[in-house]
Amino acid sequence: MGIVIKKLPDYEVAYIRHVGSYFEPSNHWGRLGEWAARNGLFPPAQNYIGLSLDNPEFVAPELCRHDACITLSKDFVKEEQSEIQFKTITGGLYALYQFYDTPDKLANAYQAVFGDWIPQSDYVADDKISLEFSLNNPLDDIEGKCKVDLYVPIKKKLSKDEVITEFEQAQDWVNSLKKHPEKDFFEPIENGKWSVAEIIAHLAFWDKYVLEAILPNMKQNTDIKSIDFQELNDQASNYALSGISGMSLIDQFVESRERLVAKLRGKSDAEFHVQFKINGDEIDLYSGAPFSMYNYISSFIWHDNHHKKQIIEFFNSKYSKDFQVK
Helix, strand or coil, rough: CEEEHHHEEEEEEEEEEEEEECCCCCCCCHHHHHHHCCCCCCCCCCCCEEEEECCCCCCCHHHCEEEEEECCCCCCCCCCCCCCCCEECCCEEEEEEEEEHHHHHHHHHHHHHHHHHHHCCEEEECCCCCEEEECCCHHCCCCCCEEEEEEEEEEECCCCCHHHHHCCCHHHHHHHHHHCCHHHHEEECCCCEEEEEHHHHHHHHHHHHHHHHHHCCCCCCCEEEEHHHHHHHHHHHHHHHHCCHHHHHHHHHHHHHHHHHHCCCCCCCCHHHEEECCCCCCCCCCCCCEEHHHHHHHHHHHHHHHHHHHHHHHHHCCCCHCCCCC
């Protein structure tokens, strides 16, 4: 397949965010290019990088976020601007897949890495955003194709005990949220998004459901009938807004995670790698990996970290440095 493992540095970037379907035209790339030209930022000294921040399988098309970015020179002076924002893209270990085809087929590159290469490798996906280094303008290509270096964040595959330990760590950071005012737990983290209380209830409800309905049926070749994820998410959201306190939600999450971790520690290595189906599917459409206890819990670690980042960004936008979440 031609995957190359590379270690990337951190990148300081300027970016413009588009919110809307990934498959509809947007002018944020053009606006970024015009700004970059006015500020003397040109390839190859600088790189254009696309960041697809949401999975359209789980996020409504009109809410999907995409950042068009350009790297900054070391001597670039950042100034507050109405249209441009700045941030750091975290480096680390990445799997490089070189793509050259029409833009509508970029999803095939993701499938090639997540669905085909990672399950057969010694790596798992890391909980960072994939980087789409744009190497040409498809409007200038005779066939309308785009040339993209897709960098997928990866990390070495963990042992069973390491996976369980990492899964257990969510208890500590959720418990650390108790220092925040009760009222802030019920404020949406963004327009159209859940509140922190709803996120915590969401985590607790899934832990309880996995413990009671999924884990006991994770046996070789079993076809597990799982609840529709939106149905369970709605139950969690309604419960969070029913009048229960944020502190009680935290305690319930910690209790449910402790129980689930205890059950996982009692499983053998063989049980941890048994493969099964969920709702008739052998492959997790999100991760591209076969369903097993190992891969299922690994995906929940990614899920924990996704919501952790949301909560950290929300609280850190409200408070001074001394009161921020880590």
